[in-house]
Amino acid sequence: MVGQLPYDGVVICAPVTVPYVRFSVETAHWWAGGAMQALARETGLGPADFDGFCFASFSAMPDSVVGMVQHLGLSPRWMDHIPTGGASGVMALRRAARAVQCGDAEIVACVAADTNQIDSFRQTLAGFSRFSQDATYPYGFGGPNATFAMITDNFFRKYNVSRQDFAKLCVAQRDNALSNPIALLKKPLTHDDYLNARPIADPVHLFDCVMPCAGAEAFIVTTPEKAAELGLSTARLSATIERHNAYIDDPVQTRGGWARDIDALWSAAGCGPQDVDMLQAYDDYPVIVAMQLADLGFCDKTELPGFIADNDFTITGSLPLNTNGGQLSAGQAGAAGGFQNVTEGLRQILHCPLGDQVPDAKKALISGFGLVNYDRGVCTGAAVIEPEDLR
Numbered sequence: 001m002v003g004q005l006p007y008d009g010v011v012i013c014a015p016v017t018v019p020y021v022r023f024s025v026e027t028a029h030w031w032a033g034g035a036m037q038a039l040a041r042e043t044g045l046g047p048a049d050f051d052g053f054c055f056a057s058f059s060a061m062p063d064s065v066v067g068m069v070q071h072l073g074l075s076p077r078w079m080d081h082i083p084t085g086g087a088s089g090v091m092a093l094r095r096a097a098r099a100v101q102c103g104d105a106e107i108v109a110c111v112a113a114d115t116n117q118i119d120s121f122r123q124t125l126a127g128f129s130r131f132s133q134d135a136t137y138p139y140g141f142g143g144p145n146a147t148f149a150m151i152t153d154n155f156f157r158k159y160n161v162s163r164q165d166f167a168k169l170c171v172a173q174r175d176n177a178l179s180n181p182i183a184l185l186k187k188p189l190t191h192d193d194y195l196n197a198r199p200i201a202d203p204v205h206l207f208d209c210v211m212p213c214a215g216a217e218a219f220i221v222t223t224p225e226k227a228a229e230l231g232l233s234t235a236r237l238s239a240t241i242e243r244h245n246a247y248i249d250d251p252v253q254t255r256g257g258w259a260r261d262i263d264a265l266w267s268a269a270g271c272g273p274q275d276v277d278m279l280q281a282y283d284d285y286p287v288i289v290a291m292q293l294a295d296l297g298f299c300d301k302t303e304l305p306g307f308i309a310d311n312d313f314t315i316t317g318s319l320p321l322n323t324n325g326g327q328l329s330a331g332q333a334g335a336a337g338g339f340q341n342v343t344e345g346l347r348q349i350l351h352c353p354l355g356d357q358v359p360d361a362k363k364a365l366i367s368g369f370g371l372v373n374y375d376r377g378v379c380t381g382a383a384v385i386e387p388e389d390l391r
Contacts (some may be wrong), residue, residue: 010097011224011234014042015343020215020331024115028060029071029111035216052078052105054096056088056112056335067266067383078105085370086282089339090381094240096221113216114334131373148285149201154252155287159301165308166286167194172208172313177325179355184331210284213380215342217332233350238384239268245378253376269384273297277361278320280341282369283327292367315356341366
């Protein structure tokens with residue numbers, strides 16, 4: 001495999017979040033506009049200043065990035081549409097960085113936005129993919145709970161992981177959310193609360209499930225010179241990986257594409273998992289968090305129960321995990337859920353988090369996972385970022 005070229009001449013900055021709400025009468029377009037307004041407030045830039053635009057959404061249909069560009073009054077010379085859900089944040093970061101590096105754009109706004117109206121979730125499930133339309137939804141197998149129940153049950157059986165282990169992850173993320181003023185779930189969660197929660201699709205219980213909501217996330221990818229001109233604090237990309245449809249012969253998913261490329265990530269980053277100050281992992285269900293802990297190199301899957309027991313995943317712990325609460329406690333705003341790990345990781349290393357600060361944070365590992373069909377997620381990605389002034 002050809003070695004990854006460094007991301008020289010590129011920085012990431014201006015992470016913004018449009019606060020989530022459980023339901024919204026507004027469209028995804030309205031939420032995307034809110035993200036662009038937030039970027040404008042953060043940077044002083046206007047619509048004419050953005051010559052690149054990268055967009056992700058489940059509920060903006062029938063509009064793609066083209067319709068959104070027109071709706072927002074933009075005129076970019078480079079744009080991309082990334083309909084990959086939880087992997088979209090890392091993918092947007094990668095594509096925008098290369099566009100800036102190649103001179104195809106100078107200031108790229110990366111935006112993810114989704115609404116959540118009454119019955120919109122069911123409609124999304126019914127039309128999620130051709131596979132779901134033809135092979136699952138007509139037979140009553142609709143939605144992520146049943147899919148992740150299958151993945152979780154198989155994972156438990158194969159690696160001797162249990163709900164006791166998942167309890168620690170979910171309780172830690174809720175603890176982290178308590179300092180985040182815009183997290184939707186702010187009631188403290190105990191170990192017993194988690195274990196005694198009502199079953200949804202065995203072995204998935206209530207607190208294993210994310211809360212669908214409406215919201216938006218955004219960040220900017222640009223050059224160091226332009227960021228300095230705007231007076232913005234910046235981070236750099238140390239390394240990234242991306243993989244789709246990995247391990248297609250596995251009967252039920254127990255590993256993601258990260259496992260195929262993780263050595264390349266750490267080699268390009270010049271560090272290892274022991275060197276990162278936090279993990280911002282895609283967390284639609286705790287089984288995917290556990291899968292990422294192993295596939296990203298923190299431990300072997302057979303060691304997961306011990307690794308989870310030996311570590312503290314709260315903000316001041318040995319491995320801070322999803323420091324804003326993640327989707328499990330902050331909420332899952334559709335495709336914006338695939339961006340919040342990027343914006344939160346960026347905030348932490350720039351020392352401007354929504355809630356509490358990870359002490360002396362300098363290096364963040366960000367991981368994405370998306371587009372789930374029946375027994376697996378198809379898209380994965382990861383990135384290591386650190387403050388630009390550490391170079």
